[in-house]
Amino acid sequence: xxxxxxxxxxxxxxxxxxxxxxxxxxxxxxxxxxxxxxxxxxxxxxxxxxxxxxxxxxxxxxxxxxxxxxxxxxxxxxxxxxxxxxxxxxxxxxxxxxxxxxxxxxxxxxxxxxxxxxxxxxxxxxxxxxxxxxxxxxxxxxxxxxxxxxxxxxxxxxxxxxxxxxxxxxxxxxxxxxxxxxxxxxxxxxxxxxxxxxxxxxxxxxxxxxxxxxxxxxxxxxxxxxxxxxxxxxxxxxxxxxxxxxxxxxxxxxxxxxxxxxxxxxxxxxxxxxxxxxxxxxxxxxxxxxxxxxxxxxxxxxxxxxxxxxxxxxxxxxxxxxxxxxxxxxxxxxxxxxxxxxxxxxxxxxxxxxxxxxxxxxxxxxxxxxxxxxxxxxxxxxxxxxxxxxxxxxxxxxxxxxxxxxxxxxxxxxxxxxxxxxxxxxxxxxxxxxxxxxxxxxxxxxxxxxxxxxxxxxxxxxxxxxxxxxxxxxxxxxxxxxxx
Numbered sequence: 001x002x003x004x005x006x007x008x009x010x011x012x013x014x015x016x017x018x019x020x021x022x023x024x025x026x027x028x029x030x031x032x033x034x035x036x037x038x039x040x041x042x043x044x045x046x047x048x049x050x051x052x053x054x055x056x057x058x059x060x061x062x063x064x065x066x067x068x069x070x071x072x073x074x075x076x077x078x079x080x081x082x083x084x085x086x087x088x089x090x091x092x093x094x095x096x097x098x099x100x101x102x103x104x105x106x107x108x109x110x111x112x113x114x115x116x117x118x119x120x121x122x123x124x125x126x127x128x129x130x131x132x133x134x135x136x137x138x139x140x141x142x143x144x145x146x147x148x149x150x151x152x153x154x155x156x157x158x159x160x161x162x163x164x165x166x167x168x169x170x171x172x173x174x175x176x177x178x179x180x181x182x183x184x185x186x187x188x189x190x191x192x193x194x195x196x197x198x199x200x201x202x203x204x205x206x207x208x209x210x211x212x213x214x215x216x217x218x219x220x221x222x223x224x225x226x227x228x229x230x231x232x233x234x235x236x237x238x239x240x241x242x243x244x245x246x247x248x249x250x251x252x253x254x255x256x257x258x259x260x261x262x263x264x265x266x267x268x269x270x271x272x273x274x275x276x277x278x279x280x281x282x283x284x285x286x287x288x289x290x291x292x293x294x295x296x297x298x299x300x301x302x303x304x305x306x307x308x309x310x311x312x313x314x315x316x317x318x319x320x321x322x323x324x325x326x327x328x329x330x331x332x333x334x335x336x337x338x339x340x341x342x343x344x345x346x347x348x349x350x351x352x353x354x355x356x357x358x359x360x361x362x363x364x365x366x367x368x369x370x371x372x373x374x375x376x377x378x379x380x381x382x383x384x385x386x387x388x389x390x391x392x393x394x395x396x397x398x399x400x401x402x403x404x405x406x407x408x409x410x411x412x413x414x415x416x417x418x419x420x421x422x423x424x425x426x427x428x429x430x431x432x433x434x435x436x437x438x439x440x441x442x443x444x445x446x447x448x449x450x451x452x453x454x455x456x457x458x459x460x461x462x463x464x465x466x467x468x469x470x471x472x473x474x475x476x477x478x479x480x481x482x483x484x
Contacts (some may be wrong), residue, residue: 013040020194021047022273028053042251044191048267048276049255185239189248193240194267194274201304201311203297204274205233207241207266208253213261215283220262226286236297266293268300269307370433377422384409392472396420396463400429400479412470418461426481432483439469440476 010033015042017029032053036042186193186204197204207224208300209216223229233239243247244261256263260281267276278296280289385393394412399405406427410420424437460468 007381010038013038013043016040016191017043017047020044020191020198021052022198022269022271023047023052041189041191044194045255047253048190048194048274049252050271051275059450068227092253184234184237185241190240190252193238197238197267198269198274200238201269201308203237203293203300203304204267205237205239205293206252206263206267206276207239208244208249208256208258208261208263208265210244210261215260216262219283223284223286224291228292229286232290232293237293264289267298268296270300270303272307357458374426378426381419381423381426382411382415385411392466394470394472395474396477397474398424398427398477398479400427400431401481401484402430404429410465412465412472415465416461417463417465417468418478421461422463424477429479431479431481434482436480436482438478438480440478 010030013033014026014029017023017392018026021029021044023029023032032047033040035053036046085099096412121368184202191208192202196202202268203376209220211217244250244253244258252258253263253393256265256279258281262281264280264284265276266278267274269275277300278292280292284292385391389411391414393405393409394415395409397405397407406429408423410423421437424431424435425433
């Protein structure tokens with residue numbers, strides 16, 4: 001039903017969230033998805049901007065700040081930390097330069113170990129606590145401004161249609177300029193882009209820009225379309241770009257508290273989780289950006305190499321397991337075939353033995369039946385005529401194929417042809433049950449073909465010898481074995 005489908009969809013969302021982010025706790029994954037009403041894309045985006053969820057996660061407390069690219073709280077990633085970095089840059093520290101209209105450019109570099117920068121003093125913590133409500137209101141106002149600005153721009157003449165493809169404005173602008181851009185751009189939402197980066201073990205460059213912003217247009221034309229930059233990024237990174245006029249771009253700008261355009265970020269795999277490890281706001285030229293990207297890649301390439309080695313080892317282990325399973329299955333199949341062959345041979349021997357036993361038993365039964373038949377025939381034969389018998393008598397001499405001869409007298413008026421055959425049948429003269437009798441005089445005439453077991457359509461065997469043409473006197477009868 002609908003409830004079952006909803007449950008399955010949530011389970012799939014949990015699995016996808018864990019796959020993209022590298023989170024191993026199912027409960028923490030469910031907690032992160034419940035916080036955004038099971039919106040997978042928002043949950044992944046929140047993971048990158050606010051860091052992974054924790055078991056003790058609850059409603060934001062005063063003074064809390066988002067975690068960018070690390071599993072623990074990093075003071076340097078708070079708005080106050082950004083201000084300190086800006087002040088240090090202005091005092092002569094590092095920095096990336098500033099755009100003409102977008103304000104100072106800011107780099108945010110979470111520590112590679114995800115632990116952030118130095119501890120804050122009590123005074124700085126108190127300042128953060130007092131200024132946090134204003135920072136929160138400013139962040140919300142910035143997000144609302146991006147969304148409202150995108151909405152009204154969709155109605156402006158020549159403006160950009162609300163919800164157009166992520167890279168549309170950038171591509172249109174660069175095509176009009178005839179410039180070449182990186183070929184490794186990823187279409188789709190941030191979840192799909194992060195999934196592609198994790199699958200291919202590449203760094204993911206996020207580019208947020210604002211149409212009409214001078215620094216954004218300058219970045220697109222001078223930096224993003226720089227041949228060296230395009231070639232390097234096309235070979236080493238994946239690119240995901242959005243304009244703040246797009247719903248997803250506006251949401252990302254709000255989540256990252258973007259204040260300068262363009263806004264860049266690097267996402268990569270750290271300790272099994274996809275994390276934002278560097279951010280920059282404002283214009284930056286191709287050469288310093290390339291230097292920064294190379295620096296970041298040198299720092300985090302070891303993690304990708306370790307992941308690649310782990311994947312290779314897992315693939316090798318899987319191949320070895322599959323090979324072992326195939327060999328084991330082949331061995332089992334060979335054993336089964338061997339056992340089946342033995343069983344077939346045993347069954348054949350048993351069947352042959354049973355058939356032989358049945359044959360022998362059949363022969364024994366046939367012999368017993370034959371013996372009983374002969375005994376019955378012997379008992380039914382009439383005795384020879386006694387001395388002084390006055391009726392006509394035929395004195396017959398039977399000659400068998402083996403040369404034996406027997407003599408017997410039969411009253412021709414009371415003896416039947418069948419009894420004549422029975423007499424021959426009970427003689428132990430080497431003749432099979434299938435035989436024929438022939439009269440030898442006056443010419444060779446068959447009395448009854450087929451012997452005692454043959455059919456008698458003419459009812460000859462029921463005839464008496466007189467009816468069969470016998471007369472008193474001597475006569476020779478030839479016995480022919482039909483089975484020979």
